Amino acid sequence: MTGEGGTAGPAPNGPAELLTLAASRPREALTRARALLAASPGRADASVCRQVIGIVLRDFGDIAESIGQLRIALRLARGDPDREADVLATLGATLVYAGRTKQGLDALGEAVRLAGPGLAGRVLVRRGVALHLLGRPREAMDDLRPAIALLDGDPIWAARALTTRAFAQLALGATERADADIGAAARLLAEAGQELESAFAQHNRGLVASRSGNPPLALSFFDEAARQYARLETPVPDLSLDRCSVLLAAGLPRDALDEAVSAIKVIDEIRGQATKKAELLLAAATAALAAGDPEAAAEQARTAYRMFGAQQRPWWRAGARLLVLQARFESGEVSGGLLRQAELTAKALADLGSEQALRAHLLAGRIALARNKRAVAERHFAAVTPARRSGPALSRVEGWLAEALRAEAAGDARRMLSACRTGLDLVDGYRLTLGASELRAHATAHGAELAAMAQRYVLRAHPPRSLLVWSERWRAAALAVPRVAPPDDPALQSELTALREVSSLATAASRREQRRLENSIRARVLRTQGGGEFDGNRLDVHALLDALGPARLLEIVDVDGELHVLVCGAGEVRRFAAGPVAEAGREADFARLGLKTLGANRTTRRVDPSLGMVEFTGERLERLLLGDAAGHLGDGPVIVVPPAALHAIPWAVLPALRHRELSVAPSASVWLRARNAAAPRRRDVVLVRGPGLETGGAEVPALAKEYDHVVELGQGAATAGRVLGALDGAWLAHIAAHGTFRADSPMFSSLRMDDGPLTVHDFERLRRAPHRLVLSSCDSGRLATTGADELLGLTSSLVPLGTAGIIASVVPVNDAAVVPLMVETHRHLRRGASLAGALNAARHALRDDQLVTVTGLSFIALGAG
Numbered sequence: 001m002t003g004e005g006g007t008a009g010p011a012p013n014g015p016a017e018l019l020t021l022a023a024s025r026p027r028e029a030l031t032r033a034r035a036l037l038a039a040s041p042g043r044a045d046a047s048v049c050r051q052v053i054g055i056v057l058r059d060f061g062d063i064a065e066s067i068g069q070l071r072i073a074l075r076l077a078r079g080d081p082d083r084e085a086d087v088l089a090t091l092g093a094t095l096v097y098a099g100r101t102k103q104g105l106d107a108l109g110e111a112v113r114l115a116g117p118g119l120a121g122r123v124l125v126r127r128g129v130a131l132h133l134l135g136r137p138r139e140a141m142d143d144l145r146p147a148i149a150l151l152d153g154d155p156i157w158a159a160r161a162l163t164t165r166a167f168a169q170l171a172l173g174a175t176e177r178a179d180a181d182i183g184a185a186a187r188l189l190a191e192a193g194q195e196l197e198s199a200f201a202q203h204n205r206g207l208v209a210s211r212s213g214n215p216p217l218a219l220s221f222f223d224e225a226a227r228q229y230a231r232l233e234t235p236v237p238d239l240s241l242d243r244c245s246v247l248l249a250a251g252l253p254r255d256a257l258d259e260a261v262s263a264i265k266v267i268d269e270i271r272g273q274a275t276k277k278a279e280l281l282l283a284a285a286t287a288a289l290a291a292g293d294p295e296a297a298a299e300q301a302r303t304a305y306r307m308f309g310a311q312q313r314p315w316w317r318a319g320a321r322l323l324v325l326q327a328r329f330e331s332g333e334v335s336g337g338l339l340r341q342a343e344l345t346a347k348a349l350a351d352l353g354s355e356q357a358l359r360a361h362l363l364a365g366r367i368a369l370a371r372n373k374r375a376v377a378e379r380h381f382a383a384v385t386p387a388r389r390s391g392p393a394l395s396r397v398e399g400w401l402a403e404a405l406r407a408e409a410a411g412d413a414r415r416m417l418s419a420c421r422t423g424l425d426l427v428d429g430y431r432l433t434l435g436a437s438e439l440r441a442h443a444t445a446h447g448a449e450l451a452a453m454a455q456r457y458v459l460r461a462h463p464p465r466s467l468l469v470w471s472e473r474w475r476a477a478a479l480a481v482p483r484v485a486p487p488d489d490p491a492l493q494s495e496l497t498a499l500r501e502v503s504s505l506a507t508a509a510s511r512r513e514q515r516r517l518e519n520s521i522r523a524r525v526l527r528t529q530g531g532g533e534f535d536g537n538r539l540d541v542h543a544l545l546d547a548l549g550p551a552r553l554l555e556i557v558d559v560d561g562e563l564h565v566l567v568c569g570a571g572e573v574r575r576f577a578a579g580p581v582a583e584a585g586r587e588a589d590f591a592r593l594g595l596k597t598l599g600a601n602r603t604t605r606r607v608d609p610s611l612g613m614v615e616f617t618g619e620r621l622e623r624l625l626l627g628d629a630a631g632h633l634g635d636g637p638v639i640v641v642p643p644a645a646l647h648a649i650p651w652a653v654l655p656a657l658r659h660r661e662l663s664v665a666p667s668a669s670v671w672l673r674a675r676n677a678a679a680p681r682r683r684d685v686v687l688v689r690g691p692g693l694e695t696g697g698a699e700v701p702a703l704a705k706e707y708d709h710v711v712e713l714g715q716g717a718a719t720a721g722r723v724l725g726a727l728d729g730a731w732l733a734h735i736a737a738h739g740t741f742r743a744d745s746p747m748f749s750s751l752r753m754d755d756g757p758l759t760v761h762d763f764e765r766l767r768r769a770p771h772r773l774v775l776s777s778c779d780s781g782r783l784a785t786t787g788a789d790e791l792l793g794l795t796s797s798l799v800p801l802g803t804a805g806i807i808a809s810v811v812p813v814n815d816a817a818v819v820p821l822m823v824e825t826h827r828h829l830r831r832g833a834s835l836a837g838a839l840n841a842a843r844h845a846l847r848d849d850q851l852v853t854v855t856g857l858s859f860i861a862l863g864a865g
Contacts, residue, residue: 015048022055024195030056047076061272063098085114089126096130099274099311121150125161135315137171159188199228213392215250220527237276244283251442253290260284278307298327318348334370358384381406393430420454435484435528444787464575471557472539476666483800500756550636558643565629579624588649591617598854599814618653630656637661644785648810663836663861675864677804683731689714690737690752694815697736699822719755733770739777746784746792760797769801772865781808805835805865811858817851836861
């Protein structure tokens with residue numbers, strides 16, 4: 001972002017001063033310019049006032065009126081070459097912003113011709129801005145180099161020149177040079193006291209942080225710039241464009257799409273810059289494609305393509321063309337025509353100096369490979385592989401993906417697996433820069449194709465142990481990264497408290513405030529910086545087999561939509577084919593619905609024929625999820641490690657698992673860590689009952705009599721602060737409270753306390769989670785799937801904090817039936833049983849009560865506690 005003023009005159013309070021003010025306090029400049037015009041000044045001063053009005057209106061988005069004002073300013077400037085050149089430069093840049101490229105460049109060329117030595121540098125800067133906007137960074141550099149030399153001693157315009165050159169450097173991939181220019185520009189602007197341009201400097205620092213692969217830092221700078229823009233009442237579409245880019249890099253395409261769509265709406269409302277609308281349409285198309293909607297992506301990209309053509313912006317037009325082709329490929333097209341168009345687009349982008357040429361080559365290589373044109377694919381992949389050696393981490397990941405595809409096409413399995421391994425290591429390193437668990441989970445999507453390629457190959461050509469290792473390499477990877485504690489931010493704590501207060505209200509205004517608070521809390525958390533070291537999510541198979549003893553661990557792997565079961569135990573890993581993942585997902589939905597329906601029966605304990613349907617569904621689920629592996633489970637405990645999409649299944653409905661000590665884990669590595677987690681020396685027990693339960697949390701008073709060192713919170717004392725304080729580092733916690741799973745925003749899934757919801761964001765502020773946790777509330781075990789194979793929600797947030805095991809439900813449960821089930825479960829826990837063993841024993845002891853049986857089937861034991 002760069003601002004614009006004109007020639008500063010000697011009169012400190014005269015019209016010429018307003019040109020500088022327009023870039024610092026635009027509203028004030030607009031008011032003063034109109035007031036001066038009302039006093040009927042001379043032609044020169046009137047020209048300056050009209051130019052100031054034009055600059056401010058343009059920056060506020062009213063392009064048509066801006067051009068009108070600038071044309072008047074130009075007529076008034078005739079006869080004064082420098083004044084005429086200055087207005088022509090402003091008008092030319094504005095015409096380019098409006099999409100009238102030829103007229104704009106002609107005006108800028110005439111301004112360069114007319115400008116005297118004292119003005120030439122400023123005019124060159126404005127033409128450099130326009131050329132950069134048009135996607136012609138090398139031509140922009142040709143103007144900016146002499147401009148910087150000419151502007152020595154003019155700090156504001158020198159800063160603008162340095163900023164624009166930094167943008168051109170970024171477009172050409174020279175991140176370090178861009179960083180140096182941005183830093184120098186920021187120092188000059190701070191010294192000059194330019195308010196708006198200081199906001200631009202914050203914005204620009206965010207751009208450099210983004211290109212350097214640091215999304216949290218970029219979002220911090222963007223948020224600060226947004227606050228300054230809002231204070232100055234200055235809409236800046238570029239901020240939305242840059243946010244979209246960072247959100248996409250962070251693996252948040254839906255957020256990026258919402259950002260772009262909202263910004264397009266604002267531009268339409270204020271009749272803003274056509275150039276920016278086209279760019280936002282392209283950003284929306286990119287986000288839609290990343291979010292898995294190629295049809296919407298193609299439609300938006302085609303509209304942007306037409307607009308860029310009308311605006312004579314070949315660099316941008318070629319980028320839009322590439323996105324259209326990518327959307328067609330993602331929709332399943334692999335025609336010869338698509339391949340030819342991809343090749344032509346790659347050449348066009350390369351000729352224009354665009355780094356997107358590499359993505360075009362990658363697309364062409366994929367299409368060629370799908371058409372079995374291996375030599376053609378090799379040529380295109382070879383054009384991309386140099387990217388693996390330099391540049392931002394995610395660009396290098398694309399380079400290693402191209403290398404893996406190239407090796408796969410050549411039949412070189414060893415080189416392909418090595419490329420997959422190196423690419424995944426890069427994503428690991430990138431994920432370390434992210435502090436928020438949400439971002440870490442989403443970011444794994446950048447390695448999904450590499451992991452899938454390796455899995456596909458080892459399934460076909462390697463022993464089951466290799467498939468286990470590669471499946472673990474990218475399963476629940478976000479949970480394996482060292483935890484980053486949220487910042488000790490009083491504003492964040494204040495907003496979490498306010499969220500609890502407003503959530504208890506039921507008005508339209510309170511719902512709006514709740515959305516505002518959630519957005520603000522999420523934005524603060526996403527800015528958390530990462531850190532620490534990590535040597536990758538690598539499983540030691542020997543250590544796993546030794547730790548299992550008589551138990552069996554079932555790692556269920558999804559390879560191209562088909563499930564395979566790896567049975568680990570007795571010193572070996574065996575593989576069994578199972579069913580289609582989509583069909584298993586549908587049957588799981590039927591099982592949850594059946595249990596929910598049965599659990600709604602609150603008045604009788606009679607045998608319900610619906611239970612037979614649940615049992616039938618369980619048999620079908622067993623065939624789909626386990627296949628022949630069901631006959632090879634041994635006699636000991638069973639640990640199920642399912643794909644993220646199949647995590648929240650009521651696993652005990654499967655006949656082979658019904659009467660077993662059964663636990664569920666996000667990965668074998670997570671299970672191993674949980675098994676080895678040290679319990680606290682002091683056996684403190686925390687018992688919590690929230691408000692609104694049908695039974696009033698009747699199990700809590702009964703349990704309080706059975707344990708020593710008990711902290712009991714309820715009946716107004718179960719506030720978020722007191723509950724969190726008690727939970728921190730406890731040996732065992734039991735929370736009886738209504739739960740809410742938020743599929744739309746899993747980090748706001750919550751448990752209802754006396755003062756409002758206790759969210760995932762609250763739990764993440766614990767120094768150490770309770771060693772064991774029992775959640776007797778509805779849906780507390782449900783999690784959202786995201787990234788490559790990741791989970792987000794209440795229970796997953798506690799894994800990195802040291803919780804060894806959790807009991808939670810994956811189906812809404814009957815409050816009354818929960819009470820005897822929980823009392824019986826704790827009876828076995830006090831006798832030394834694991835969470836999984838205690839839950840299984842409780843089910844068996846209460847098997848004669850159908851409602852309790854159904855309720856017991858709705859709970860799962862997570863982890864190894």
